[in-house]
Amino acid sequence: MVDDATAQRLAKVFKALGDPNRVKLFSLITASASGEMCVCDLTEPVGLSQPTVSHHMKLLVEAGLVTREQRGKWAYYQPATGTLAEAARVFTA
DSSP, rough: OOHHHHHHHHHHHHHHTTTTHHHHHHHHHHOOSSOOEGGGHHHHHOOOHHHHHHHHHHHHHHSSEEEEEEEEEEEEEEHHHHHHHHHHHHHHH
């Protein structure tokens, strides 16, 4: 059984992945050959506007699934796969 703090943290992760667009965005970033993606390259594959993609990315960052680095006017995102691995360990340990 998980404690309250762990349950809250896991719920945030699963809630972030509860939207198909965020799952697609996370998948694109984790599959990137360079290990990161610019927000400017994420809009076309998911067919969403840049502000909408930025909103989804903010939720993924807050859940700890990706990290964000600002470079000039563009944000670059890298996967933080430890969060997802931790969530899986809770249910498989």
